[in-house]
Amino acid sequence: MALWHRRRRLKRRLLVELVEDNLEQIRGGPPRPRPASVGLGLPRLALALLPLALVAGSHGGTNAAATSPPLAHAAGAVPRAADPLTPPSLPLATVDAGVFPLAVERVVLDPGHGGRNGGTQTPSGMVEKDLTLDIALRLRDLLEEEGFAVVLTREEDVALSLEERVAVANREQADLFLSIHVNWIDNQAVRGVETYYLGTSDDPFVGLLAAAENRDSGYAMADLKGLLVELYSGLRQDASERAAAAVQRSLLRSLRTVNPAVQDRGVKTAPFIVLMKTEMPAVLAEVACLSNQQEAELLGRPLYRQYIAEALASGIVSYADGRRAAAAAGRSS
Amino acid sequence: MSEKESLKVGIDLGTSRSSVTASNGQRHVIESYVGWPADMVARKVLKKEVLVGREALENRSMLDLFRPLEEGLIKEGSSRDEAAVRELLRHLLSLVGAGVEKGNGRRVHAVVGVPAATLRVNKQSLRKALADLVDSLIIVSEPFAVAYGLEALLHTMVIDLGAGTADFCVMRGRLPTEEDQRTLTTAGDWLDEQLEVLVREAHPEANFTLHMVRQWKEGHSFVGEPRAPVKVTVPVDGRPTEIDITAPLRTACEALLPPLVETMLDLHSRVDPEYQERVRGNVILAGGTSLIRGLDKRLEAELAQVGGGRVSRVSDPVFAGSDGGLSIALEAPDGDWDRLKG
Numbered sequence: 005m006a007l008w009h010r011r012r013r014l015k016r017r018l019l020v021e022l023v024e025d026n027l028e029q030i031r032g033g034p035p036r037p038r039p040a041s042v043g044l045g046l047p048r049l050a051l052a053l054l055p056l057a058l059v060a061g062s063h064g065g066t067n068a069a070a071t072s073p074p075l076a077h078a079a080g081a082v083p084r085a086a087d088p089l090t091p092p093s094l095p096l097a098t099v100d101a102g103v104f105p106l107a108v109e110r111v112v113l114d115p116g117h118g119g120r121n122g123g124t125q126t127p128s129g130m131v132e133k134d135l136t137l138d139i140a141l142r143l144r145d146l147l148e149e150e151g152f153a154v155v156l157t158r159e160e161d162v163a164l165s166l167e168e169r170v171a172v173a174n175r176e177q178a179d180l181f182l183s184i185h186v187n188w189i190d191n192q193a194v195r196g197v198e199t200y201y202l203g204t205s206d207d208p209f210v211g212l213l214a215a216a217e218n219r220d221s222g223y224a225m226a227d228l229k230g231l232l233v234e235l236y237s238g239l240r241q242d243a244s245e246r247a248a249a250a251v252q253r254s255l256l257r258s259l260r261t262v263n264p265a266v267q268d269r270g271v272k273t274a275p276f277i278v279l280m281k282t283e284m285p286a287v288l289a290e291v292a293c294l295s296n297q298q299e300a301e302l303l304g305r306p307l308y309r310q311y312i313a314e315a316l317a318s319g320i321v322s323y324a325d326g327r328r329a330a331a332a333a334g335r336s337s
Numbered sequence: 338m339s340e341k342e343s344l345k346v347g348i349d350l351g352t353s354r355s356s357v358t359a360s361n362g363q364r365h366v367i368e369s370y371v372g373w374p375a376d377m378v379a380r381k382v383l384k385k386e387v388l389v390g391r392e393a394l395e396n397r398s399m400l401d402l403f404r405p406l407e408e409g410l411i412k413e414g415s416s417r418d419e420a421a422v423r424e425l426l427r428h429l430l431s432l433v434g435a436g437v438e439k440g441n442g443r444r445v446h447a448v449v450g451v452p453a454a455t456l457r458v459n460k461q462s463l464r465k466a467l468a469d470l471v472d473s474l475i476i477v478s479e480p481f482a483v484a485y486g487l488e489a490l491l492h493t494m495v496i497d498l499g500a501g502t503a504d505f506c507v508m509r510g511r512l513p514t515e516e517d518q519r520t521l522t523t524a525g526d527w528l529d530e531q532l533e534v535l536v537r538e539a540h541p542e543a544n545f546t547l548h549m550v551r552q553w554k555e556g557h558s559f560v561g562e563p564r565a566p567v568k569v570t571v572p573v574d575g576r577p578t579e580i581d582i583t584a585p586l587r588t589a590c591e592a593l594l595p596p597l598v599e600t601m602l603d604l605h606s607r608v609d610p611e612y613q614e615r616v617r618g619n620v621i622l623a624g625g626t627s628l629i630r631g632l633d634k635r636l637e638a639e640l641a642q643v644g645g646g647r648v649s650r651v652s653d654p655v656f657a658g659s660d661g662g663l664s665i666a667l668e669a670p671d672g673d674w675d676r677l678k679g
Contacts (some may be wrong), residue, residue, distance in 0.1 A: 011490070029461070
């Protein structure tokens with residue numbers, strides 16, 4: 005069955021590449037570039053996209069990407085310090101997942117933003133809400149092929165409050181919640197992926213980021229601290245960290261084949277409402293930086309969004325496999 | 338009109354034969370010949386403006402006959418060749434019930450296979466030729482179509498032996514790059530030319546045509562030891578005479594081997610060493626010329642020099658390309674067809 009799913013996924017990806025190749029023909033674009041010497045293991049797409057990726061190296065830290073400042077309340081679209089964040093230290097739980105031998109069967113995907121809340125945006129009109137929805141829809145198909153039950157908080161361009169998103173996840177009794185966002189960073193030379201799970205952070209940027217993400221929730225930051233207390237330890241946070249790590253690892257491994265300059269901005273903790281109020285392991289992934297011109301161009305390509313979706317799917321499958329293995333170990337011990 | 342009403346077709350546009358497989362279950366193969374009546378008398382006798390396929394071949398004495406694909410590509414420089422390709426495609430589509438100009442019937446979404454080394458300009462010519470015949474078009478390299486249809490998408494080598502070209506493709510789970518593919522023009526037509534020369538040398542008294550040579554090849558080709566003498570009947574001084582063409586036929590067929598083996602081993606050597614054994618174990622032959630008896634075993638024997646492997650022939654070499662094209666057409670999302678509208 006797994007083989008069948010893998011084959012279907014492979015065929016789907018080949019079809020995406022084939023259609024893109026034909027669209028290039030129709031547009032009269034230049035021939036696809038010759039690949040590097042065989043044996044490097046770089047996928048064809050990697051080579052097709054490599055010129056974009058490599059340009060990044062020629063841009064300094066003040067790269068004037070053709071992108072505009074983000075919309076004010078975009079999740080993950082807050083101006084940030086140039087230095088990468090340092091993951092805060094947290095008292096992580098040590099509860100053995102085998103104690104809860106539950107499979108990951110139902111996943112709620114949350115495409116960030118929507119409706120009047122577009123998220124970050126480029127001058128050319130690429131809007132975060134559209135990108136996150138497109139990636140989520142692709143991801144849904146992939147996860148369903150893997151046998152997961154998948155629910156989206158939104159399937160079209162509608163505005164949803166954070167509470168409504170959380171309510172969907174809790175009502176569906178999901179085993180995992182994944183919120184998908186696209187980042188905006190002031191230093192437009194920076195590109196990369198980062199994945200969050202619930203926790204506090206001493207980093208001022210994360211505070212700003214969470215404040216922006218949590219806007220309109222009806223809570224103040226002070227209120228939230230109380231809510232967090234009971235969550236600092238325990239299985240949910242542990243599972244969330246594992247899920248975040250699996251997603252981040254998969255994003256990096258997959259996207260670096262097509263976007264070699266992508267940076268590992270780390271697995272981090274932050275008090276996002278959607279992570280806090282959900283009752284299951286929950287992560288928030290910033291899958292790219294729209295503020296970086298090259299990454300914005302990549303995001304404009306359906307094939308790159310497909311790669312992101314596949315990386316997220318792979319991360320979730322990996323996390324689910326880990327849970328299953330841990331549960332099996334727990335039963336046998 | 339809903340996409341459910343659309344007709345999906347896979348087409349293998351070949352130098353010698355072209356095949357079409359459609360989502361309505363129809364499947365046809367025709368000779369890639371198109372002819373126009375040479376004069377008023379011919380038009381009166383034939384009662385047709387244009388003849389395609391076997392009908393064209395059988396009436397070739399009364400026709401300006403065109404074989405519009407050369408080495409798997411649309412011949413350049415002749416508007417008649419372009420028109421012939423168009424007639425060929427129109428005929429193929431009509432055979433599966435899509436023989437009307439687009440807009441007059443249900444939507445037609447086509448996947449057309451072309452040789453691996455086809456240049457962009459040739460693909461554009463093909464798009465132009467099909468512009469008014471189909472609603473959306475995907476052009477794909479022929480060996481990729483074969484691989485897709487067989488679901489042999491990872492660690493396999495497809496060798497599509499046609500008349501105009503021999504296409505090689507290593508499948509690595511991605512759309513093949515130039516580095517993954519090779520196209521040779523030493524294929525079926527080249528074999529025919531060699532055989533013609535060799536038979537003329539062996540039997541200078543015999544009177545025959547290249548078309549007859551092609552039929553001999555298709556009926557009797559082999560490599561290795563012959564099972565029985567190959568004898569054909571040709572006119573000699575006006576009298577039907579039986580001649581033995583076993584030796585020339587073997588020589589001509591085996592002349593194909595060196596370039597095929599060299600290319601197969603070269604492509605194999607470029608595969609990541611970790612996967613070479615798996616690729617060697619999954620070499621797939623398709624195309625009409627792959628029907629040469631003993632070819633699969635001979636190529637398999639050649640693989641022994643690099644560790645051994647397995648060469649298999651697809652069960653239906655003539656339709657493997659168009660069947661694969663149909664698989665792609667059926668599995669491409671409807672939204673993609675909309676984006677590919679010409």
